[in-house]
Amino acid sequence: MKRLLNIVYVSQSDVYLALNGKNLVLLKEGEELGKIPILNLEGICTFGHQGASPALMATCMEQNISLTFFSSSGRFRGRLTGAINGNVTLRKKQYEVSMDELESAAIARHMIVGKIYNAEQNLKRTIRDHALRVNTERLTQVVERLKQARKLAFSITSLEELRGIEGNAASAYFSVFDECILQQKEDFYYKGRSRRPPLDRVNALLSLAYSLLASETAAALEGVGLDAYVGFLHRDRPGRTSLALDIMEELRPVIAERFVLKLINRKQIQASDFIVKENGAVLLKDDARRSFFKLWQEAKQEQVTHPYLKEKIQWGLVPHVQALLLARFLRGDLDAYPPFLIR
Amino acid sequence: MMAYNEEQFLMLSGLQHFVFCRRQWALIHIEQVWEDNVLTVEGNTLHEKADDPFVREKRGDTIYVRALPIHSYTLGINGICDMVEFTKTTKGITLANEDGQFAVKPIEYKRGAPKKHDADIAQLVAQVLCLEEMLQTTIDEAALYYHETRRREIVEITEEWRDKVTAMIKEMHQYYERKYTPRVKTGKHCKSCSLQHICLPELLNKESVLAYIDRMTRE
Numbered sequence: 001m002k003r004l005l006n007i008v009y010v011s012q013s014d015v016y017l018a019l020n021g022k023n024l025v026l027l028k029e030g031e032e033l034g035k036i037p038i039l040n041l042e043g044i045c046t047f048g049h050q051g052a053s054p055a056l057m058a059t060c061m062e063q064n065i066s067l068t069f070f071s072s073s074g075r076f077r078g079r080l081t082g083a084i085n086g087n088v089t090l091r092k093k094q095y096e097v098s099m100d101e102l103e104s105a106a107i108a109r110h111m112i113v114g115k116i117y118n119a120e121q122n123l124k125r126t127i128r129d130h131a132l133r134v135n136t137e138r139l140t141q142v143v144e145r146l147k148q149a150r151k152l153a154f155s156i157t158s159l160e161e162l163r164g165i166e167g168n169a170a171s172a173y174f175s176v177f178d179e180c181i182l183q184q185k186e187d188f189y190y191k192g193r194s195r196r197p198p199l200d201r202v203n204a205l206l207s208l209a210y211s212l213l214a215s216e217t218a219a220a221l222e223g224v225g226l227d228a229y230v231g232f233l234h235r236d237r238p239g240r241t242s243l244a245l246d247i248m249e250e251l252r253p254v255i256a257e258r259f260v261l262k263l264i265n266r267k268q269i270q271a272s273d274f275i276v277k278e279n280g281a282v283l284l285k286d287d288a289r290r291s292f293f294k295l296w297q298e299a300k301q302e303q304v305t306h307p308y309l310k311e312k313i314q315w316g317l318v319p320h321v322q323a324l325l326l327a328r329f330l331r332g333d334l335d336a337y338p339p340f341l342i343r
Numbered sequence: 344m345m346a347y348n349e350e351q352f353l354m355l356s357g358l359q360h361f362v363f364c365r366r367q368w369a370l371i372h373i374e375q376v377w378e379d380n381v382l383t384v385e386g387n388t389l390h391e392k393a394d395d396p397f398v399r400e401k402r403g404d405t406i407y408v409r410a411l412p413i414h415s416y417t418l419g420i421n422g423i424c425d426m427v428e429f430t431k432t433t434k435g436i437t438l439a440n441e442d443g444q445f446a447v448k449p450i451e452y453k454r455g456a457p458k459k460h461d462a463d464i465a466q467l468v469a470q471v472l473c474l475e476e477m478l479q480t481t482i483d484e485a486a487l488y489y490h491e492t493r494r495r496e497i498v499e500i501t502e503e504w505r506d507k508v509t510a511m512i513k514e515m516h517q518y519y520e521r522k523y524t525p526r527v528k529t530g531k532h533c534k535s536c537s538l539q540h541i542c543l544p545e546l547l548n549k550e551s552v553l554a555y556i557d558r559m560t561r562e
């Protein structure tokens with residue numbers, strides 16, 4: 001399998017990124033904050049308004065290191081990618097399929113089946129591990145509803161209906177998401193999704209995790225030669241990485257949501273790590289964001305057995321493998337797209 | 344015979360991939376996916392050669408030409424010959440600015456050990472076919488030179504090899520036109536294939552995706 005390399009997260013907004021020889025150099029008011037060999041990098045994520053030198057950008061493009069720009073609150077802004085992976089044939093096939101409702105739905109429904117199934121697994125895990133502390137009856141009911149939704153989704157051939165089923169399943173799942181939070185309950189609760197801006201701590205954490213996952217998934221798709229902007233379930237919208245959002249459907253519960261729950265339940269993050277803005281927006285403080293990135297990067301190193309390949313890989317490679325499997329399906333090596341299904 | 348135009352030319356050096364595994368060739372030349380160690384390395388060596396074009400050296404009766412660009416319109420391929428030897432003989436071809444007649448012999452340099460590999464031979468035969476077409480001559484033998492032992496192995500250009508290589512190149516063009524990446528028998532050679540992480544050979548004999556989803560989600 002491909003080697004998992006490091007991603008550098010630059011969370012301070014007054015840092016300038018430059019190149020010195022074969023090193024990425026972080027500069028603050030002309031002072032060197034740190035130096036990292038380019039060779040070990042897979043990507044650079046920057047938050048805020050700092051700049052990057054043209055020389056660094058050129059090197060990133062050459063070496064296929066993605067340079068991603070987020071707003072300081074963690075919203076994806078854009079990404080710099082090089083000209084490698086000129087796989088025109090694959091992309092043509094992708095566009096063809098994306099214009100065909102039936103073929104698009106055949107892929108999208110596996111992603112949704114994966115998403116619902118993985119959500120079920122999250123709830124089941126909570127029931128299994130904490131039966132005495134949680135409202136098992138409520139959780140079991142939702143698991144049952146998700147199961148029905150998943151079975152229904154499996155036979156759907158219209159994207160519209162599929163979105164409907166997905167929407168219902170998501171609201172059922174999130175109606176009990178709060179049950180999965182077992183520690184620090186007075187500070188961390190989930191009452192509903194708020195995005196722009198996130199209005200509570202859990203939403204702030206979820207938003208950041210989704211942002212990172214989306215950009216890593218987009219980079220993975222481009223890495224195998226797919227166009228991250230042309231999706232099957234998510235239709236085209238300027239500037240939106242629709243295909244990354246598609247693949248993310250099945251990955252959200254197992255990568256982003258599990259990660260956030262772990263942070264809270266293991267008390268790796270605390271109430272005091274957040275600030276509340278005048279408009280009610282809840283943001284992670286700089287230090288806390290740094291530890292968030294560190295833990296995220298660590299989580300990516302952990303091993304998982306890929307359920308379809310039956311091969312041990314690092315968690316961080318899961319988006320890459322799914323992108324690869326999608327490409328292999330589009331090129332005719334597989335009978336369908338195999339979603340990532342967690343045990 | 345049908346002739347290809349330059350737009351349709353395939354890389355002669357791709358033959359070695361094709362002989363190793365048709366799918367590997369298609370992944371590299373049709374899908375244009377590769378891992379660093381395949382094409383970048385190859386690209387680099389090509390670069391070195393390209394920096395040193397048409398070096399002509401004369402020693403006694405022989406003229407040595409290095410890094411000679413070659414092509415064939417009938418086969419629809421092009422590439423570069425490491426070295427071509429033109430040796431004075433009584434019934435050969437004539438060369439511009441040279442007196443007398445010459446026999447032509449391409450020599451391909453190989454890094455590894457002296458083992459006449461099918462891939463090496465195929466590549467050499469393709470070079471011969473290109474040179475024959477370009478120079479309007481016949482070439483009966485060519486050579487592989489192995490760096491490790493500094494030894495030269497003579498390769499006889501048989502009818503059998505000519506047919507085999509011609510057929511292979513035809514097959515390459517067919518895949519290329521259809522943009523088709525063949526599914527192939529996987530095997531031991533996959534272990535030494537630098538593209539195994541992209542090809543995922545195990546996918547070619549994996550359970551169907553529907554069976555997988557069923558297995559995972561059944562209770």
Ligand code: SF4
Pocket residue numbers: 363364365366367368370527528529530532533534536537538539542543544
């Ligand atoms: S992994 Fe095996 S089947 Fe795939 S390209 Fe390499 S040699 Fe061919």
